[in-house]
Every structure is written in C-alpha cells, then in structure tokens.
Amino acid sequence: MKRASLVLLFCTTTSLVGCVKPYQRELLAKPIMAVQPDPWEALLDQHMLEARESAAGGFGSAGGGCGCN
C-alpha cells in the first residue's frame, strides 16, 4: 500500500511538471536540446579539467593518465 502510494505520488508529480506527448516534442528533439550534445568533446574537455582541478564526477570522468608525471 505504501509502495503504491509512492508510485502514485511520483507519477502525479512528474506528470504535473512534464507530461509531454510524443507529438509535442519537436523542440525537445532538436540536437541543441540534448543533455550531452557532444560526448566526445566532453571526453577531451573533462580529461583536461580533471588533470587541473580536484573535483571529478557528475559531468562525466575522463580516462586514466594525463601525462602529469
């Protein structure tokens, strides 16, 4: 019962903020609206930043090794 209530609450909340029908997603489907428009660029950028900042994660993480030895 409690589980069903949680599911119902989640569904209600999400539907209130964003129940978008497939035919209404023309703008959302544009490449400039992608969550990560260019993952390969992100790989190169994150690799550079993680060698020069201490925080990592969340935006994706780059490959091991950086030549910083």
Added chain:
Amino acid sequence: MRLGSWLLTFAFLSSLSSLSRADNTFILKTQLYIDNNDTIVISPLVALTRDAWTGATLSAHYVADAITSASIDVVSNATKRMADFRSEVGFGLSQRIKMSTLSGGYTYSVEHDYQSHGFELGLSQDLFQRNTTLAFGYGFTHNDIGRANDALFHRTLDVNGASVTLAQTLGTKMVGSIGYTFSYLDGYQASPYRFVKIEGAQGVFKVAETLPGVRVRHAATVGLRRHLFRDTAIHLDYRLYLDNWGVAAQTVQLAYFVRFGDLTLRIKERFYYQDGASFFRTTYSDMDLPPYVTADKELSTLWSNVAGIKLEYRLPIAERALSLEAKVDFFYFGYINYALLSSRYGADISAGLTVLY
C-alpha cells in the same frame, strides 16, 4: 590526477540510445592545449559508432595525449622539461530493449609509467511515455603505476564508482536532470615524481609526497536545457562536489546555442571554485607536520574560469552527411594558497569533422 574512465563512457553509452536511431558516425577531432606555464598537449581522437543489429550500437575510439612541459611542477623537481605520450582505446556496446537500454564498455589507457583498465555497465530506463529517463551506472578501473627508470616501483589504484541520473521533461521547451555519483578510490594516489619541501631546524629538506590511500568522492548535479526562440537554446549546469580529503567544489556552466541553417554557434562560460584538501599547506614545517604532505597545486584552494566559442557547420553536399567544427576555449586558473604559482592561463583549441554514413 588519474581517474577511471567509467563515468563518461557510461554517459556516452547512454547517449548511444539516441544515436542508434540515427546514422552511423565517424568522428575525428584534434585538441590543442597550450598555457603560459610552458605546457602543450595535443590530443587527437578518432571515434566510430555503428548500428550492429536491431537496437544495438557498437562504438570504438582511440585518443592520445602528446605532452611536453616545463611547468613549475616539472622544474621544481629538478627536471628541465618532460615529454610523455598516452594512448587510450575503448569499446562499447549498447542494446535497446523496448524502453530500456543496457550498455557496457571497456577502456584501456597506457603510457610509459602507467596502465589503466576500465570496465563499465549501465542501465537506462524510459518511463511515463518517455517523459522520464532513469539511468544507473557502475564502473571499475584498475590502475598500475610505475616510475621511470625505476623497475622496482609499482603501485596500484582501484576505483569503484556508481551513478544515478534522472532526466525529466519539464514542458514542451525544457528538460531537467539531476544526478549523483559516488566514487571510492583505494590505492596510490600521489605522484611518484613529486617531492615536498619541509622547513626544519636544520634547513629545508624534501620528502616524497604522501596522500591518504582512500578517497571517497560525492558529486551531485542539476541541469536544465531550455529552448528559447527559433533555433536557440540555453543550457545551465551546476555541480556540488565533496570528498573525504576536505575538498569542496562548486561548478556552474552556462552555454547558449544558436542555429543559423547549417551553422550552429555555441557560447560557453564555466566557473569553478574549490576549497583545498585539509592537509594542504602553503609551506610545511617539521614542527607541525600533518600525516599527509603534498605539493600538488590541484589540491590547493583555487578557482578557474573557462569561456569559449564553438562553431559547427554541416556542408551542403552529400545529403549533409559531413560537418566541420572548430572551438576555442580560453581559461584562467587562480591559485589562492599555492606558493610556486599564482595563476595560469591559456587556451584549448580544437578542430574536427563528423561523417554520417
């Protein structure tokens, strides 16, 4: 700082679920990093994605780093200039099954004194008529660390990580996302070449850098993508990062996209601030020596700003299957309590092409 590759690979594999409905792609990029601290890094990248069978997408990539540096890190360790070369190769597979996408990948990275093996698994689930996407990721990376001209030196570092992200449509013009990533690093995390100056009663002496063996990292993110008018959109991202070394960081990134026909312009601004590790000191004294000592400026209190512009152009030939891109990001790092360097600035310049086939 050397880390596993699982997170980005997971994010990339998740993104393949949309690529799998598009054309196969061949991507070639080269990035040049240059700064006023006498460091140059050239990073060529080749990537291939291809639909394999129904719902499945295969990917492979190769990326290298050719670095030459006479930065303050290098010079302060009595080396005039260093050069190094890193190669990374990765493979991935994603399989879409109805509303779910399963993904897996492997990445191998090697340089003369370092080897890394990374494994990734991911599950992405579309919910509520695809208004919601919930994704989970797990990754493990094993690193073998050596030291030049020292065959006896061998250390290891294992990284376990997990992530959960939720993306949600917020109307017909906006998408939001929240995420959390957890990483557990266990092993050698110092640089085998870095030594720390200690001020003592008998004068200054140097000891090898020592860092805790375990690092627990937490990162929480919030993102918004909002379509504005005609073909323009704005992206806003925020990240809060905390770890058990006392590093706390915040990142804000804003990007604005404008599309003029076949030309897409992006303007980006990113600001980052971190509090340094609890054991970092501008100078160390043997009268009050903490259990860990470091001369790593990346563990000091610092801030950075990156601002840049990117252009992509789809050539009006061959059914627009070929596009070119160019990017320039200017960056500035300010070191607040690092004795040897107060700032660093430079640019990331890249060019690339994408072919749909």
